[in-house]
Amino acid sequence: MNGIQTKQNIRQTVPFFMVSDMENSLKFYVKGLGFEIENKWTPRGKIEWCWLKREGGVIMLQEFGKEEPYTTKTGNKSGEGVSIWFQCEDALELYNEFLLKGLNPSEPFVGNHMWDVKITDPDGYVLHFESPTDIREETTYSQWKNQL
Numbered sequence: 001m002n003g004i005q006t007k008q009n010i011r012q013t014v015p016f017f018m019v020s021d022m023e024n025s026l027k028f029y030v031k032g033l034g035f036e037i038e039n040k041w042t043p044r045g046k047i048e049w050c051w052l053k054r055e056g057g058v059i060m061l062q063e064f065g066k067e068e069p070y071t072t073k074t075g076n077k078s079g080e081g082v083s084i085w086f087q088c089e090d091a092l093e094l095y096n097e098f099l100l101k102g103l104n105p106s107e108p109f110v111g112n113h114m115w116d117v118k119i120t121d122p123d124g125y126v127l128h129f130e131s132p133t134d135i136r137e138e139t140t141y142s143q144w145k146n147q148l
Helices: 022-032 091-100 141-147
Strands: 016-019 036-041 049-054 057-063 083-087 109-111 114-120 126-132
Touching: 016 022, 022 036, 022 049, 022 057, 091 114, 091 126
Parallel strands: 016 057, 083 126
Antiparallel strands: 036 049, 049 057, 109 114, 114 126
């Protein structure tokens, strides 16, 4: 490689989450967060792997096999330490949508000039939905609403 790049080679990054209960995870991601199943693998009559998409956001899920441990080699639970950030037009709109669907996202706050909506999936994977704002840093959603 001579430093001159003439084409885009890497086109997309897709997080791949190993999950303990596919049915529970699909309830969270599809019914809760609004993702759609784009592709799936059902070797034994139920979904064991799937490709989920919501607008520009994509993730893959796969259920642990019977021989696979639920904890990592370091003793951590599967999702511990894994965070994914989705860049959005309006993270607050998603926050309100998630609340209406009975999910429990953290209260949004402003960090790095972004509204940050955090929610944790059933296996401990942390998802952040962010959108740009000019609101003062470290302002919480409730503080901002009270100022209106």
